Amino acid sequence: MAELTYRNAVLAALAQEMERDERVVLLGEDITSGGVFKTTVGLVDRFGAHRVWDTPISEQAIVGAAMGAAMAGLRPVAEVMFSDFYAVCWDQVVNEIAKTRYMTGGQVTLPLVLRGANGFGSLGFGSQHGQSVENWAMCVPGLKIASPATPVEMVGLLAAAIRDEDPVLVFEHKALYGVKQPAPEGEQFIPLGQARVAREGTDVTLVGLSITVGMCERAAAVLADTGISAEVIDLRTLVPLDAQAVLGSVGKTGRLVVVEENPGQLGWGAAIAALAAEEAFDDLRAPVIRVSGGNVPWPVARELEAVVDVSPERIAWAVQTLMKHAAAPPRQH
Amino acid sequence: MSAGDIGVSPGDSSFAEAGPELIQLLTPEGERVEHPDYAIDLSPEELRAIYRDLALVRRVDVEATALQRQGELGIWASLLGQEGAQVGAGWALEDQDMAFPTYREHGVAWCRKVDPLDVISLFRGCDNGSWDPLATKFNLYTVVIGVQCLHAVGYGMGIQRDGSDSAVLAFLGDGATSQGDVNESFVWASVFAAPVVFFCQNNQYAISEPIEKQSRIPLFQRARGFGFPGVRVDGNDVLAVLAVTRKALEAARTGQGPTFIEAYTYRMGAHTTSDDPSRYRLASEMEAWKLKDPIERVRAYLIRSGQADAAFFESIEAESDELAARIRKGTTEMPDPDPSSMFANVYAEQTPYLREQAEQFAAYRASFVASGDGAPLVGSEA
Numbered sequence: 231m232a233e234l235t236y237r238n239a240v241l242a243a244l245a246q247e248m249e250r251d252e253r254v255v256l257l258g259e260d261i262t263s264g265g266v267f268k269t270t271v272g273l274v275d276r277f278g279a280h281r282v283w284d285t286p287i288s289e290q291a292i293v294g295a296a297m298g299a300a301m302a303g304l305r306p307v308a309e310v311m312f313s314d315f316y317a318v319c320w321d322q323v324v325n326e327i328a329k330t331r332y333m334t335g336g337q338v339t340l341p342l343v344l345r346g347a348n349g350f351g352s353l354g355f356g357s358q359h360g361q362s363v364e365n366w367a368m369c370v371p372g373l374k375i376a377s378p379a380t381p382v383e384m385v386g387l388l389a390a391a392i393r394d395e396d397p398v399l400v401f402e403h404k405a406l407y408g409v410k411q412p413a414p415e416g417e418q419f420i421p422l423g424q425a426r427v428a429r430e431g432t433d434v435t436l437v438g439l440s441i442t443v444g445m446c447e448r449a450a451a452v453l454a455d456t457g458i459s460a461e462v463i464d465l466r467t468l469v470p471l472d473a474q475a476v477l478g479s480v481g482k483t484g485r486l487v488v489v490e491e492n493p494g495q496l497g498w499g500a501a502i503a504a505l506a507a508e509e510a511f512d513d514l515r516a517p518v519i520r521v522s523g524g525n526v527p528w529p530v531a532r533e534l535e536a537v538v539d540v541s542p543e544r545i546a547w548a549v550q551t552l553m554k555h556a557a558a559p560p561r562q563h
Numbered sequence: 564m565s566a567g568d569i570g571v572s573p574g575d576s577s578f579a580e581a582g583p584e585l586i587q588l589l590t591p592e593g594e595r596v597e598h599p600d601y602a603i604d605l606s607p608e609e610l611r612a613i614y615r616d617l618a619l620v621r622r623v624d625v626e627a628t629a630l631q632r633q634g635e636l637g638i639w640a641s642l643l644g645q646e647g648a649q650v651g652a653g654w655a656l657e658d659q660d661m662a663f664p665t666y667r668e669h670g671v672a673w674c675r676k677v678d679p680l681d682v683i684s685l686f687r688g689c690d691n692g693s694w695d696p697l698a699t700k701f702n703l704y705t706v707v708i709g710v711q712c713l714h715a716v717g718y719g720m721g722i723q724r725d726g727s728d729s730a731v732l733a734f735l736g737d738g739a740t741s742q743g744d745v746n747e748s749f750v751w752a753s754v755f756a757a758p759v760v761f762f763c764q765n766n767q768y769a770i771s772e773p774i775e776k777q778s779r780i781p782l783f784q785r786a787r788g789f790g791f792p793g794v795r796v797d798g799n800d801v802l803a804v805l806a807v808t809r810k811a812l813e814a815a816r817t818g819q820g821p822t823f824i825e826a827y828t829y830r831m832g833a834h835t836t837s838d839d840p841s842r843y844r845l846a847s848e849m850e851a852w853k854l855k856d857p858i859e860r861v862r863a864y865l866i867r868s869g870q871a872d873a874a875f876f877e878s879i880e881a882e883s884d885e886l887a888a889r890i891r892k893g894t895t896e897m898p899d900p901d902p903s904s905m906f907a908n909v910y911a912e913q914t915p916y917l918r919e920q921a922e923q924f925a926a927y928r929a930s931f932v933a934s935g936d937g938a939p940l941v942g943s944e945a
Contacts, residue, residue: 255724280724286754291713291747298717301697302661304724306717322744325707326714333691334703336908371909395911423914470914 234413236406239381240269240345243388244307246417248277251305254392257283258292258309258345266311267347267407289319293344297327300340307392312359313346313401316366327397328372343391348377348401349441349491350523350539355404356530362491362523364439365498367399368468374422375468377401379443381411386420387466394422403441423470427479431461434485434549437476437502439465442489442540449545458553468498476502477510484515485552489545494522516555521548582781584795585827588802591855593863601806607870613801614865615879616650617858620670622883623679626890627669627686631836635894636686640667644799644831647857648764650674651804652732652826655812658700659729661718663711666704667764668734675701679886680893689897709735709742712761716748719757719815730758730815732808738769740785741777749789749823756820760811761786763823764798766830771843786823798828799857829855902928 234242248254256270262284264271274282285292289310296308310316316323323344331339349362367373376391376398378384384402391398428443429450436446443464450460461479465472480486486506488499503518524538586598605613624642631639642649645667653674656662664671672682677694685692685704696702705711715733722729739745740763752759765782767774778785786793796807804826811822829852833840865871906913906921913921 283720283755286747286750288747288750290744291716291751294710294713294744294748295717295720295751298714298719299721300717301702301714302718302721302725304721321707322710322713326705326710331911332908334696334908335690335693337695338697338703339911374910469916471916473915 232413233410234381236381236384236409237267237269239384240388240402241271243385244270244273247389247392248281253303253305254307255281255283255299255304256307257285257296259285259287259311261309289315290322293319293327294322296342297322297340300342301338305341305392307343307345309345311347313348313363314358314361316346316363324370328370332372339395340397341395342397344399346401347404349403349405350528353404354530357527360528364401364468365492365496368498373469374398376422376466377440379440379464381409382414383420383466385418389419390422401440405441422467423472425466425472425475426464427461428464429462431459433459433483434487434552435461435463435479435483436487436489436545437463437465438489442491445540445542445545446489448542452542452546453549458549460549473505476505480506480510481513484513486518487521487548487552489521489540491523491540493525494520495525497522516552519548519552521545585797586794586803586807587797587800588806589800589860589864591860593860593867595864601803601810603802603806610865611871611875613650613654614861616673617646617801617861618879619883619886620646620650620673621858622887623669623890626887627683628836630891630894636683637688638835638837639686640835641832642667642669644829644852645764645766646670647801648798648804648826648828651801652762652808654805655808656732660732660812661700662732663702663715664704664734665736666706672701675699677701679890683890683894684897687894687897689900709739709745712745712748715759716751716757719759720755723758728816730760730812732812733759733761735761735763736769737763737765737774737777737782740782752821753790756818758815759821760808760815761821761823762808762826764826764828766828768830770834770838783823783825791821791823793823793825795825795827798826799855801857801861
């Protein structure tokens with residue numbers, strides 16, 4: 231059976247949507263030569279230079295021009311290379327792109343996608359090229375956020391992002407580019423805002439996104455050997471957020487562990503924990519636990535990389551600790 | 564390298580004064596002059612229509628400033644003194660061309676047939692400007708300095724790819740030329756030969772900072788370093804602005820790439836109604852610019868050349884009064900937005916989270932006493 235890597239899944243989604251809609255154009259640095267992560271290989275030959283624009287090294291301009299091109303009726307897919315570089319062009323993303331639909335009273339909508347290679351994964355990229363930054367965007371009304379966990383997920387979610395009427399930030403995890411899966415047949419499309427149950431379980435709910443979904447699955451396999459049945463939810467998108475999927479699972483298990491790669495302080499997991507506190511209070515049999523990356527600028531040294539990130543082992547340890555939690559007796563008045 | 568090595572220094576005529584490069588077709592005294600590169604031939608009807616636009620735009624501005632002083636607007640960014648630059652640029656646009664304004668382009672808005680009340684609603688704090696940017700081909704006002712230049716370039720690349728015969732006019736001020744976005748837009752417009760014209764109104768001040776704080780060379784000369792032509796036009800000469808902008812837009816439409824136009828003008832009012840320019844500039848400077856008024860010179864030319872009579876000017880005066888009265892009435896009668904409208908148009912399709920917030924907000928609102936005294940039911944006798 232043919233295999234599909236996460237890297238080629240990006241390429242497959244771009245090609246599928248460019249084939250489908252002539253208004254889809256790509257812009258970014260080095261994309262006609264295939265892209266620094268080899269996610270746009272061959273697209274210029276297949277679709278022509280009028281649809282694949284190699285740009286100067288100006289992140290503000292890449293996203294700002296994407297907005298202008300969307301206003302002119304195109305559906306631009308802009309690549310900022312490393313998602314860390316959103317910091318270079320954040321004004322255009324936050325103050326312009328995110329707010330255009332709202333400020334124009336719905337008269338101008340921006341069907342554009344911003345792509346960036348995101349995340350850590352012990353690859354030696356260091357503090358300024360190795361961050362997971364979905365949570366930056368989650369603070370900004372008007373943006374949608376997709377962060378696919380597998381090759382098949384990547385094709386369907388990126389396709390949905392390109393077809394969406396609103397600006398969507400799609401985060402590609404660098405450590406997943408080489409991951410393989412059997413290639414799916416036919417056109418792929420996964421609606422934004424629908425979480426996925428990656429593994430069913432009854433004792434505890436593990437909520438992950440992007441690379442942490444696989445970590446949760448590996449943790450769940452280990453936990454199963456110790457008699458703990460963990461359910462793994464892949465959020466797929468942070469905005470729209472499938473709250474019902476999380477609440478439904480917590481309703482079944484009574485325990486919630488949220489696993490995020492970004493530094494813990496105001497990471498997206500805090501929003502999931504707050505959701506459970508507000509809406510699943512009666513279902514919870516133990517405190518909500520967050521497993522997150524170290525709250526530090528991420529190190530470049532291999533020895534430190536190995537410990538700063540979340541891991542299946544840390545997740546399993548957190549769950550085992552959580553399972554020992556006994557419900558407090560009712561307070562005496 | 565000293566400033567002298569690049570041919571200018573603060574105080575040089577080419578720097579602080581307009582200098583010999585200034586393109587002019589109508590002198591401050593209202594005398595028509597010719598220029599070797601720029602010609603213009605307008606009928607008496609067109610000239611009178613230009614005068615009418617200049618006069619009405621000024622009246623909109625004066626009325627809006629008065630409304631702000633009376634507490635009816637939160638703020639107003641006056642265009643006083645820049646009517647010639649804006650009406651000239653507005654007249655140069657063809658219907659299919661797209662314009663990306665800053666927050667001061669009330670004169671261009673007028674030329675794009677945007678109702679002044681749709682602009683004023685922004686400054687009154689009712690909405691963010693209620694015109695349709697794509698239907699009017701005039702984007703919403705942009706209040707983060709310079710960002711719109713990149714939108715203009717992206718829009719230009721979009722229509723260029725579609726083989727359109729239209730062009731894009733990006734407005735910016737002298738201060739914006741120091742922004743990264745603006746410099747990136749110059750690079751991009753240049754390398755993609757995007758059909759964009761950058762129209763910089765150098766009104767000499769970025770709030771309180773004089774142009775010397777932004778540049779050691781005349782702004783129009785910067786374009787050369789980016790690889791496209793830059794011209795300096797008398798921004799208070801509506802005819803020259805029209806001729807120069809028309810030519811630049813035509814070059815853009817025909818694949819010749821961008822042009823940078825420095826419309827050399829002066830902000831006669833404050834940056835906005837929130838500041839006091841007497842704290843940072845001399846009254847004598849303003850007196851000198853008063854003699855270069857963009858409207859008076861057209862009036863003088865129309866009279867001297869016999870293209871307009873007293874009855875025409877009286878009719879414009881009467882129309883101005885009517886317009887001012889309509890603006891005053893329309894402003895004070897502007898309805899407050901419905902609170903629940905707050906949740907609309909964040910996304911094309913509302914997210915579940917927003918829907919939930921909207922429902923909670925509606926429930927909270929419903930808890931208030933219906934009599935309208937503002938007291939919530941919670942904690943009250945009721």
